[in-house]
Amino acid sequence: MTETTFQCGLEAVLAILGGKWKPLIVYHLAGGSKRTGQLRRLVTNVSEKMLIQHLKELTDDGVIRRIDFQKVPPHVEYELTDFGRSLTCLLAPLCEWGTLHSDKVAAIVKKREQPAKVA
Numbered sequence: 001m002t003e004t005t006f007q008c009g010l011e012a013v014l015a016i017l018g019g020k021w022k023p024l025i026v027y028h029l030a031g032g033s034k035r036t037g038q039l040r041r042l043v044t045n046v047s048e049k050m051l052i053q054h055l056k057e058l059t060d061d062g063v064i065r066r067i068d069f070q071k072v073p074p075h076v077e078y079e080l081t082d083f084g085r086s087l088t089c090l091l092a093p094l095c096e097w098g099t100l101h102s103d104k105v106a107a108i109v110k111k112r113e114q115p116a117k118v119a
Contacts, residue, residue, distance in 0.1 A: 007059060015059055017038065021046050021054050023091060026080065030088040033079035063087065 006012045008014040021043055028034060028042045040051055055078060058064045060112050063084040080088070098105065 011085075016063060017087065019054060021050055022058060023094070025054055025058060025078075026087055027091050027095070028061065028082060029078060029080045029084070030091070033067070033077040035075070035077050037090075039078065060083070 001067065004015075006015070017026065024043045024046075025039060034042070036051070040046070040048070040054070046054075048089070055064070055066070059078075060068050062081055064078050065081050067077045067079065069077070084118060
């Protein structure tokens with residue numbers, strides 16, 4: 001097996017939080033444990049398939065913990081591990097940056113979504 005090396009710390013972060021939805025899942029779990037349905041409502045526009053896939057990957061990576069209460073009907077919650085809580089320190093400045101620049105980012109996203117003009 002080859003050893004994984006990262007050229008910079010950001011590569012290591014992206015190896016864990018890469019993907020559109022993982023940072024949002026971690027962000028929402030920072031406020032406490034959540035059930036799958038709660039996360040589905042909080043992480044808007046995520047498909048059921050992607051939510052479940054990202055929850056499994058984050059669990060496998062040790063970022064979150066899946067708690068199965070062994071009840072009928074099923075009751076499962078997710079919460080951050082200590083390793084996962086350490087990532088929330090990274091997300092706070094990103095949230096601040098996003099809030100500060102939300103108008104500019106919205107304009108960029110809108111521009112991207114416009115169809116290309118034919119010359």
